[in-house]
Amino acid sequence: MNIPVFRFAPSPNGLLHLGHAYSALVDQHFAERLGGRLLLRLEDIDAARCTPEYEAAIFRDLAWLGIGWENPVRRQSDHFGEYEAALNRLRKEELVYPASMSRGEVRAFIADRETAGENWPRDPDGVPLYPGSDRRLSGRKRAELLAEGIPFAWRLDMAAALERVGAKLSWSELSGADLSASSCIEARPQDWGDVILARRDVPTSYHLSVVLDDALQGVTHVVRGMDLYAATAVHRVLQELLDLPAPGYRHHRLILGPDGRKLSKSFQDTGIAALREQGATPEAVRRMAGLEEG
């Protein structure tokens, strides 16, 4: 029988808070319950925001909470070459295109359309979809722009990708005390438009690295917060395009702040380190995270 593989994948761009603790503890809980492995992965592609200090704090906080993980820990910044190889495969199939509109240009473009009465679509996170005008550039025009050295990101041509995949996509959302029940959830990647697969400043993106890493690390169960529920649709498309297996998913509830909003790394009062310094015990943190409620 294959051993289930779980992972906790924080970004070392801030201190862990109660929401991260909850996620890591839920991962640990299911890994233990199913006799599986728990991996830790550092999602540190953003060199400008990730620091060795935050990384050290993650190790410290998890160890304090009583969470163990396997070594070596996968650090995404050590694997840019692997992500580039996957991107090159999609480039060869003409499923990605260089997108050079700056944030300001996108905003102006959309403002124009909205002034003209158009209702510009937003993705499930509320961000306006990329206009994709450069998707339609001729090969010559595109080569000219690239030769000028303009900065660009690589975006997935979602319509082409979905045509290539052909079939309707879905994922298994797992439930039950031992994750043995599952519902088939219809994936709607089209709601995200032409997502970024490699940023201007980084040779990959969250979406591309997460699907490759889950596959390369043999992750069978992705247990993470509800905030990534809709993004799973993007992950499913990429898995199909790159011939990667689809793990099962379990999106757990989010811990909300006093204002009813998702916790952010700037919530100092719910930081694990701050709670520890105030004298909280790991058991108290488990209780605060409401772990019993699963």
Ligand code: GLU
């Ligand atoms: N690195 C992501 C975060 O810190 C989590 C990614 C995932 O679990 O798929 O929110």
